[in-house]
Amino acid sequence: MGTTPQTGETGKQLALTALRKAIGAGDMVPGQRLVEAELAELFGVTRASVRAALLELTAAGLVERVPNRGARVRLVTVPEAVAITECRMVLEGLCAAKAAELGTDEQIAELISLGEAMRRAVADGEPMKYSALNRDLHARVREIAAQPVASELLDRLQGQLVRHRFRLALRAGRPAKSLSEHLAIIAAIADRDPAGAEAAARAHLRSVIDALEESDG
Amino acid sequence: MGTTPQTGETGKQLALTALRKAIGAGDMVPGQRLVEAELAELFGVTRASVRAALLELTAAGLVERVPNRGARVRLVTVPEAVAITECRMVLEGLCAAKAAELGTDEQIAELISLGEAMRRAVADGEPMKYSALNRDLHARVREIAAQPVASELLDRLQGQLVRHRFRLALRAGRPAKSLSEHLAIIAAIADRDPAGAEAAARAHLRSVIDALEESDG
DNA sequence: GTCACAAGGATTGTTGACAATATGTCCCGC
DNA sequence: GCGGGACATATTGTCAACAATCCTTGTGAC
Numbered sequence: 001m002g003t004t005p006q007t008g009e010t011g012k013q014l015a016l017t018a019l020r021k022a023i024g025a026g027d028m029v030p031g032q033r034l035v036e037a038e039l040a041e042l043f044g045v046t047r048a049s050v051r052a053a054l055l056e057l058t059a060a061g062l063v064e065r066v067p068n069r070g071a072r073v074r075l076v077t078v079p080e081a082v083a084i085t086e087c088r089m090v091l092e093g094l095c096a097a098k099a100a101e102l103g104t105d106e107q108i109a110e111l112i113s114l115g116e117a118m119r120r121a122v123a124d125g126e127p128m129k130y131s132a133l134n135r136d137l138h139a140r141v142r143e144i145a146a147q148p149v150a151s152e153l154l155d156r157l158q159g160q161l162v163r164h165r166f167r168l169a170l171r172a173g174r175p176a177k178s179l180s181e182h183l184a185i186i187a188a189i190a191d192r193d194p195a196g197a198e199a200a201a202r203a204h205l206r207s208v209i210d211a212l213e214e215s216d217g
Numbered sequence: 218m219g220t221t222p223q224t225g226e227t228g229k230q231l232a233l234t235a236l237r238k239a240i241g242a243g244d245m246v247p248g249q250r251l252v253e254a255e256l257a258e259l260f261g262v263t264r265a266s267v268r269a270a271l272l273e274l275t276a277a278g279l280v281e282r283v284p285n286r287g288a289r290v291r292l293v294t295v296p297e298a299v300a301i302t303e304c305r306m307v308l309e310g311l312c313a314a315k316a317a318e319l320g321t322d323e324q325i326a327e328l329i330s331l332g333e334a335m336r337r338a339v340a341d342g343e344p345m346k347y348s349a350l351n352r353d354l355h356a357r358v359r360e361i362a363a364q365p366v367a368s369e370l371l372d373r374l375q376g377q378l379v380r381h382r383f384r385l386a387l388r389a390g391r392p393a394k395s396l397s398e399h400l401a402i403i404a405a406i407a408d409r410d411p412a413g414a415e416a417a418a419r420a421h422l423r424s425v426i427d428a429l430e431e432s433d434g
Numbered sequence: 435g436t437c438a439c440a441a442g443g444a445t446t447g448t449t450g451a452c453a454a455t456a457t458g459t460c461c462c463g464c
Numbered sequence: 465g466c467g468g469g470a471c472a473t474a475t476t477g478t479c480a481a482c483a484a485t486c487c488t489t490g491t492g493a494c
Binding site for chain 2: 447448449450455456457
Binding site: 010048052055056059060067080083084086087089090091093094147148149150153157 | 227265268269272273276277284297300301303304306307308310311364365366367370374
């Protein structure tokens with residue numbers, strides 16, 4: 001879903017994916033000006049396409065636009081990242097509770113095996129693999145919760161944190177702490193305990209917030 | 218904030234406010250096609266402005282767009298309204314808890330007087346005034362909570378519910394129930410009790426969800 | 435030396451025309 | 465009578481040129 005860079009895309013879609021990738025990869029640093037004409041030439045599309053893409057990214061919260069002064073890559077400060085994560089906290093809590101309510105046996109078995117894979121990744125010292133599994137787990141929980149609205153909001157919030165999440169994954173000792181929190185979420189969902197699942201999800205993101213606040217600078 | 222129809226607006230802003238108003242007022246019914254050229258002539262702006270406005274409204278969740286087939290007013294089903302309200306529930310819970318934490322004495326005094334005004338509005342049988350005060354209260358709580366991120370998400374969600382909220386306000390007996398729930402939220406915030414405020418806010422929106430589900434059709 | 439002001443340059447916002455795409459219809463073959 | 469394919473139409477997506485706006489820089493008066 002996230003990665004569909006089909007060749008036959010329309011100009012706007014092309015500009016959109018290109019810009020998303022560039023911002024995510026850090027090629028465009030926060031605060032950098034995004035001049036429509038430059039981007040148009042860079043991506044080989046017209047200014048109108050770039051313009052549409054910039055509008056969409058503005059709505060997604062990735063770029064900032066001032067009426068007659070242009071667009072810049074949005075800078076997400078640490079306090080803002082904390083506020084975003086607080087919202088994620090309650091929304092993921094909602095999803096975890098719903099998942100505990102609605103999950104089928106097979107879905108829960110999948111979650112458990114995902115948890116096992118995460119445990120192995122940490123044991124083997126593969127932070128990148130762990131990070132990928134981490135995303136899988138959150139996505140899976142949201143899918144089970146069958147809450148498209150919450151899921152969309154979470155996507156939106158997540159999109160603004162690419163830079164911070166990247167920094168966080170590299171902190172020593174973080175994966176081990178994160179792992180036990182994730183396993184607690186899985187256990188509560190497996191127990192069909194909505195309140196417990198919500199509490200576990202919240203505890204996890206509270207811990208992410210603490211880590212964020214320590215790492216300011 | 219919501220109503221700024223300044224005359225000197227740019228074309229896109231003009232189209233945006235006009236479309237918002239038209240959809241909110243019900244002039245454009247859900248499912249209705251929104252043809253760019255028609256709207257452009259109707260509002261006296263160019264197609265590009267209408268286009269930009271439609272993109273923004275799509276991001277806001279008010280209209281639906283399929284790539285080469287145009288835009289329609291988005292239809293929000295009752296189950297979807299429930300899902301939206303569930304998200305509101307946890308986010309407003311977060312804001313209420315934060316408000317209980319951060320509110321100054323004056324701010325809390327304001328909330329209490331707002332609650333008094335609501336009580337009077339119900340006693341006097343003025344549902345419209347009550348509804349306005351209701352919006353004021355929620356806005357005020359969010360302002361005290363100082364959570365721009367959550368606030369923005371709530372705005373977005375609220376925007377999709379205009380039609381349903383309208384129907385809900387007219388239900389008999391609803392204001393009285395709603396009033397006591399609101400007073401409970403205010404009391405918990407005044408007691409500086411974050412957990413209690415969150416629980417009260419959740420209880421309130423849970424009751425809204427129940428009312429929504431009863432009123433399907 | 436500093437402030438006010440005006441010209442210049444760069445960038446966004448707008449306009450109208452053009453191309454691409456999807457839908458609906460009609461006719462033809464079976 | 466029914467299904468399939470080509471045409472006509474309506475609508476969106478794209479393009480290049482124009483107008484409006486804002487920032488910068490340079491100049492002159494005090």
